[in-house]
Ligand SMILES: Nc1ncnc2c1ncn2[C@@H]1O[C@H](COP(=O)(O)OP(=O)(O)OP(=O)(O)O)[C@@H](O)[C@H]1O
């Protein structure tokens with residue numbers, strides 16, 4: 315309440331009973347089934363769920379890459395579910411940054427040119443484009459890779475260029491569909507730290523992941539199944555979501571840890587610590603003696 319007036323906080327994203335159907339007749343598949351979801355400015359939402367549960371479809375609808383079949387979508391309070399292609403692409407260009415699993419950089423352009431692309435579409439002059447793109451590559455730690463082509467960069471570096479491209483036009487919201495899906499553990503951590511930094515500087519982030527560990531970077535986890543939101547929970551930064559840790563992520567029990575430790579200990583035996591060869595058992599010697607006796611008898 316300010317000056318006696320009631321301040322109404324508008325969600326940045328609001329989906330109302332949104333459905334997305336593919337195909338028709340008997341071959342219809344329901345990718346989203348009456349999904350309602352509100353996301354406020356400044357949230358960092360992790361979207362999880364099995365393969366085919368509708369996560370990418372949800373990202374495409376939120377990112378205005380795809381129309382919902384039914385339902386309403388309000389972006390910053392404005393109804394955008396039925397906008398023309400042109401108006402949708404303008405909102406995408408000005409307000410949304412995308413990061414995809416497969417990086418989606420253009421191979422014949424340098425890192426700098428790739429980052430500058432959204433500004434080129436925005437009609438900015440070359441000098442302004444280069445200056446902003448260079449600054450963005452510096453922010454993601456790649457100032458010395460401006461003139462490298464994507465094929466000359468590691469997976470982690472390529473994704474950092476994609477992040478720089480997503481940020482260059484200062485979008486309100488970043489949508490990342492499995493941004494670490496093609497990366498090793500160390501590069502994933504680097505990319506997530508970067509996304510987390512962007513979140514801390516005030517951006518709204520929605521990212522899809524199959525890795526429960528990465529929900530530590532989120533303030534909320536939305537869990538999807540069969541096109542619906544099965545669970546939605548607020549989480550603390552640095553912690554794995556409760557629902558996720560209960561149903562999807564098995565922390566090793568003490569005895570399993572002991573077993574694992576035992577296995578590793580076995581693997582680590584050094585040559586000089588090799589156990590002495592086992593003594594021949596009495597049983598074997600007796601057997602051998604009996605064999606020799608039979609042989610002697612047969613020879614006689
Ligand atoms: N273009 C399309 N045409 C027909 N069906 C589609 C299309 N895109 C998605 N689907 C279907 O919609 C459902 C949801 O797909 P979606 O890609 O959103 O799943 P997902 O949760 O992102 O899966 P994954 O974790 O494997 O990426 C699936 O059953 C899929 O087959």
Ligand SMILES: [Mg+2]
Pocket residue numbers: 369370371491
């Ligand atoms: Mg997907």
